[in-house]
Amino acid sequence: SLQTWTRPALPPRDGPAISDARTWGYQLQRLDLARLPDHVDLLVTDYSRDGSAGAAFTPGDVEIMKQRQGGRRRIVLSYLSIGEAESYRYYWRPTWRVAAPAWLGDENPEWKGNYPVRFWMKDWQQVILRTTATRYDWLAEQILPWHKAYLDRIIDAGFDGIYLDRIDVFSEHQSHHRRARADMIAFVSSIAAYARSRRAGFLVVAQNAEELLTDRRY
16 A cells, blocks of 8 residues: 655744734735735735746745734735636646536636536545645655645645635535535535644635534534
8 A cells, every 4th residue: 555645744823813803905816915005914815826836926925925014914815715616727627628527517607717516526625635645646746736735735835824715615516415515514624624734723714605604513
């Protein structure tokens, strides 16, 4: 069997508490690191300038985002959609348009390039995170740029946390997938647990699906 490979744990998150944030900034495209408004306590942005791996923000870039005048710090979260695949992301493969994986749904007519997913399927979840990895995964990441999980890219870049989008996609599957609600709760819980196993204090913020807050597990 292939030997298990464990990613190194990183130092705990430092900086202000999210409850201290009074002003939020939200800019996913064309972020100018030289023109960040100093009054913003919390910034949500993309992990990459254009969605590709080549334009991903470096740890140095993320550190610049966190800096404010007078030595103060801001919280910086990375946007992450877990309910839709996006054709402009590093993980997208052109062959999917003619031979779609089982987890990939039809294009969202309201958002070109976005495809709702069957989020409970293992192959999609492994695009987002791999809770266990092998030496093969380590080797594959050196050769295949899409192999490294999205969450690990965000953690390794130094973001304080993630801003999860399209959690509410579970509601679109409930009529034909009885466990959709429970499976989404389990998915988000796995994301949070894994991220915090690598960086204690990592923040997980949900953009939608407020109805899940009635579940204690969530």
